[in-house]
Amino acid sequence: MPHSKPSSREASLDITLASKPRTPLAWYRASFPYAEALAVGALVLFVPAVLNDPDSWWHVAAGTWMLAHLSVPPVDPFSFSMAGQPWVAHEWLAEVLMALAWRAGGWSGVVALFGAAAALMTGCLARYLARHLRPLAATVVLLIGVSCVGPSLLARPHLLALALLVPWLTSLLSAQERREPPPWSLLLLMVVWANLHASFIFGLALIVPIALDAVVDALRSADQKSAHAWRVARGWALFLAAALVAALITPHGIEGFRFPFQLAGMKHVVSIGEWRPLDLHKLHQIEIGLVALAYVVVTRRVRIALPRGLIVAGLAWLAFAHGRHEMLAGIVGAAVLAEPLGRAFGSTPQDPARLSWRAAACWIVCAVLLLTLRFANPVVRGDSPTSPVSALAHVPASLLDEPVFNSYEFGGYLIFQHVRPFIDGRADMYGDAFMFAYLDAMRSDRAAFERLVQQYRIRWALLDARSGIAGMIATLPDWRRLYADGTAQVYVRTLP
CATH class of the missing domain: 3.40.50 (Rossmann fold)
Structure with missing residues (x-):
């Protein structure tokens, strides 16, 4: 007997019901990324410390100069001591975005831009964690990871770069877990990232250990191990080559690759606060995370693949060597450890439940209300340690x-x-x-x-x-x- 075709109203009702979480646990999994993203975004919107960095001033000024001249300056147009000397404006796209935000809404607009970036970073990470961990574990891991960004939660280009790092990293990890190469659409993300901040080098470096993990996993699981591992290795190698080419699509070309290493090799950087080693006389967020990780590894016998373990160990070393890298250790460590922690806690990977349109509209209204409140009380900057x-x-x-x-x-x-x-x-x-x-x-x-x-x-x-x-x-x-x-x-x- 042929089935009758449902009416458009019935089809719409079926879609709405299917998209609604059926249990409190499913509702929590669906709402978790949005709630956490909104909380962190609100923090950036209303905490004055976000503007406590002197570089925010000149980043906006540089973006304003570029908009006025419709070019990226090859030499210094601002200081008198270095006037006309070569300058690699490696964060030019971030500075243009900051200048546009400032034109649109003053410093409130700049804060809104970085609030959106922090919310995107948090939401993407929370969504990935919810796939692998039970709600309580996902919440704890997210809080530890995001808290490591706290000291660097400033209106500077690196925060915009973190909003790209998380989807880049979680896409690489998801591809490895699916035993296939990353999607080619990620290359567009790399082009944007390379023009936004020099940390794109770190994004390229992450491809190697995750690719190695994918190849090892292919050797263990496939029937025709060598053939399948070769296909996986070739796919990741092609993606790495394409990503390197994508990262060259900047006004600086190969100079953009040299810049991060040139900066790290300068001897005077130890005089700059963010480049100093962590002060071990104080308790830092990363120390809490490492102690928690050690406890879970011992009590739950967490098995971490060697490539992922090397990522975590390398980031921990970088964080203690240079305080500015604590944020990378927290965010990347949380994502890299999600899958092995999920296995140890008995969680099975699953796609997050979908929100109903009513719930999605509710979160959008909350975000709009927060932005309205921020612009209704504009940020006014007076005398401060960065503005005489x-x-x-x-x-x-x-x-x-x-x-x-x-x-x-x-x-x-x-x-x-x-x-x-x-x-x-x-x-x-x-x-x-x-x-x-x-x-x-x-x-x-x-x-x-x-x-x-x-x-x-x-x-x-x-x-x-x-x-x-x-x-x-x-x-x-x-x-x-x-x-x-x-x-x-x-x-x-x-x-x-």
Whole structure:
């Protein structure tokens, strides 16, 4: 007997019912990524510390310059000490996005951009964890992983890059678990990432151990082991080659590959907070994660494939060597360990349940309400450790065009205010010799300071009020203090 075709209303009802979670557990699995994404996005929207980085100022200024000139600057257009020197603007796309967000909504718009990036990062990671882990375990792993991003939860391009890292990584891991090469559509993600932030190198490096894991898994599971393993290896090798080509599609070409290694090899980077080793006198999020992992490995006898174990060990080493890599260790470690932890806890991989259209609409409304609340109370930036607003306002206009000696953390604000700084956050461009000379002067070395004054014809100084050099300059006979407050001090050179 032929079946009658259901009406359009009945078909719509069937789709809606099928998409609704049927149990509380299924509802939690379906809502988990959206709830966590919304929570982290709201955190970025309303925590002022997100804007506590001096580089946010010059990133917006650089993006504004590119929009005005419709080009990526090959040389430095901002400082006076390095004017015309080569500059690799490796984060140009992120800076353009930041400038567009600032044009659209001021600093509230910038915060909204990074809130969306943090939400995307969290939601993608939560969705992947929910496939492999039971709800409680997925929640704990997600909290540990995302908490490692906390110290780096700043309005800087690396946070936009994390929003690409997670879908890139989870797609590679999913392909390995399916015993097939990654989808070619990921190459578009690599093109965007290579123009967004130099961490794309790390994304390329992840392909190798995950591919190795896929080949080993193919050798263990297939009937015709060698033939199947060869097909898997060839597919991953072709993808790696294509990804390398995709990463070259930038204004900088091969220079974009050299830049991360050049920066890491500079000796002065240890003077920058994020490049210093973790302070072991304090408790860090990654230490909590490693202790929890060790406990689970011992008590549950978690079996971690060698390539995945090497990824986790390498990231842990990087995090302790350079604090800035703690965020990578947390996010990547959570994703890489999801599958082996799921096996140890007796979970079976499954696709997350789908949300009904009513639930999806509810989450969208919540996100819109948060954004409305943020823009209804615009972010207003005044004096802060990165923005000497009052001090700069007291500098005569005729003096603003003269060479200035400034604290490192004020360089970004000066660029934003169209004042050419002596130094700013682009330490890679300034180089070791310049940075060491600057650091010597900042240590209240009078001879080093006077050498820079003579070499660059410094006319005035804008310094952090807490810096020792401010007190040293006050003792020099040819300098006088023009202005001082709790944020900054301004000094003027009285002799030509």
